[in-house]
Amino acid sequence: xxxxxxxxxxxxxxxxxxxxxxxxxxxxxxxxxxxxxxxxxxxxxxxxxxxxxxxxxxxxxxxxxxxxxxxxxxxxxxxxxxxxxxxxxxxxxxxxxxxxxxxxxxxxxxxxxxxxxx
Numbered sequence: 001x002x003x004x005x006x007x008x009x010x011x012x013x014x015x016x017x018x019x020x021x022x023x024x025x026x027x028x029x030x031x032x033x034x035x036x037x038x039x040x041x042x043x044x045x046x047x048x049x050x051x052x053x054x055x056x057x058x059x060x061x062x063x064x065x066x067x068x069x070x071x072x073x074x075x076x077x078x079x080x081x082x083x084x085x086x087x088x089x090x091x092x093x094x095x096x097x098x099x100x101x102x103x104x105x106x107x108x109x110x111x112x113x114x115x116x117x118x
Contacts, residue, residue, distance in 0.1 A: 016064045051081030
């Protein structure tokens with residue numbers, strides 16, 4: 001019976017390592033998207049994905065090492081990641097609204113100039 005449990009634990013630890021390696025590869029893919037993203041929205045999604053993957057990695061490491069305090073760290077990281085994405089979204093929305101209002105002012109002044117010239 002103990003031999004079966006030992007084999008199960010070895011298989012479980014091997015699975016955890018495979019999952020961590022896959023998440024590490026996906027982490028770097030998301031990092032590339034965060035750096036090269038054609039739009040700011042792509043970058044925000046990539047940052048959110050990175051935060052989620054780090055939380056999963058911490059949770060898996062908690063199971064792998066059998067350390068429960070890592071789950072507390074995972075929850076704290078989840079809150080910090082959520083707040084970071086919210087703050088970045090607000091900054092992006094503010095920049096977009098500022099640029100949009102400047103474009104509206106330009107179009108209004110251009111139309112006024114055209115009206116005066118006619």
